[in-house]
Amino acid sequence: MAIAGAVPDPEVPVLTIADLGVLRDVRIENGQVHAFITPTYSGCPAMNLIALNVEVALEEAGFTRVKVTTVLSPAWTTDWMSQEGRDKLRAYGIAPPAEKATRRALFGIEEVACPRCGSADTEKISEFGSTACKAHWRCRACREPFDHFKCI
Structure with a gap:
């Protein structure tokens, strides 16, 4: 969670995806890391780059099997x-x-x-x-x- 959460937001680089509440969860199941992200809005153009950056960050930390899933429900809120x-x-x-x-x-x-x-x-x-x-x-x-x- 700490590694994925430290990924910066590409649009506001002073924020991490953990700061934004975009990173919803990270789980390790059967040797694979599953990261779950939620866009700030459904058409957010940064989500593909965020997913790629999460995958790269986890792989650079030594995790060889990584899957990043975008979750739309519940919808993201600024309360996160x-x-x-x-x-x-x-x-x-x-x-x-x-x-x-x-x-x-x-x-x-x-x-x-x-x-x-x-x-x-x-x-x-x-x-x-x-x-x-x-x-x-x-x-x-x-x-x-x-x-x-x-x-x-």
């Missing part, structure tokens, strides 16, 4: 992201998704703090950011644009 992953996103300049309890309390109203200055005086510019799993926002306080990892 680790706190460390959220902190890494913020430090990288991407606003992390709100936590589950926060989303419920907001009744669907997004309040996104600027990852640069921390101000909550922000506005969504576009539903689509640098990748499909991010939206583009702007801070009214420091005037800087930034991506926000969408809540799913």
Whole structure:
């Protein structure tokens, strides 16, 4: 689990697939390592590369029989992201998704703090950011644009 989990996300390389919650499980059965990954959304173009990188990482660690399976159910949710992953996103300049309890309390109203200055005086510019799993926002306080990892 530690070896596969350390594989970086190809789109946000400061995150590992464990930080994202994309790595669901790793099992050894009959001498074969089975890794299970779930995409952040069904059309995620990074999944083939993630699967290949998990396979390579495990083989380089000495496992000779490796199988990586993409699992679509249950669907991935931002609630699976680790706190460390959220902190890494913020430090990288991407606003992390709100936590589950926060989303419920907001009744669907997004309040996104600027990852640069921390101000909550922000506005969504576009539903689509640098990748499909991010939206583009702007801070009214420091005037800087930034991506926000969408809540799913």
